[in-house]
Amino acid sequence: MQPLLKSENHETEELGRLEEYGLSIDFVEAGTFPKQRENYLRYQLSWGGPSEEFRIYENGEIEFWFLDWFDGASYELTSDEADIIKEAIDFTGNINDYRD
Numbered sequence: 001m002q003p004l005l006k007s008e009n010h011e012t013e014e015l016g017r018l019e020e021y022g023l024s025i026d027f028v029e030a031g032t033f034p035k036q037r038e039n040y041l042r043y044q045l046s047w048g049g050p051s052e053e054f055r056i057y058e059n060g061e062i063e064f065w066f067l068d069w070f071d072g073a074s075y076e077l078t079s080d081e082a083d084i085i086k087e088a089i090d091f092t093g094n095i096n097d098y099r100d
Contacts (some may be wrong), residue, residue, distance in 0.1 A: 002084050010091060023047055025089060028055075042056060043089055054085050062086070 004010050010018035023044045030039050041056040041064075050068035057063075062082040063074045077085065 005084065005087050005091070018088065021045070023090070041089070043085065054087070056085070 003012060004015055004018040023046065025043050026095070028036075028040050028042050030037055035048065038057055040058070043054040043056065045054075047053040050066060053065050053067070055063045055065060057075075060082075062077045062085055064077060065074045076093055
């Protein structure tokens, strides 16, 4: 994703366009899923079994989630990695625009 953010017009011949990455960006309210206590912005890359997504929490933390039929694993991004995801989301519109 970083090469696309740095390239002219956010596009390369090898990778295509930045707009082509991910399925959706949406706001997920607390309580949508069992044991979910916090709101988050979801940048969904794939769906089904398995699925992959980034979760951007209101406190600024970002996690990558790999979810597969009743199981999942997550990884908290470093600040440099988080900046890349925030920049990608900001490219599509202000990160605050996705909240109701």
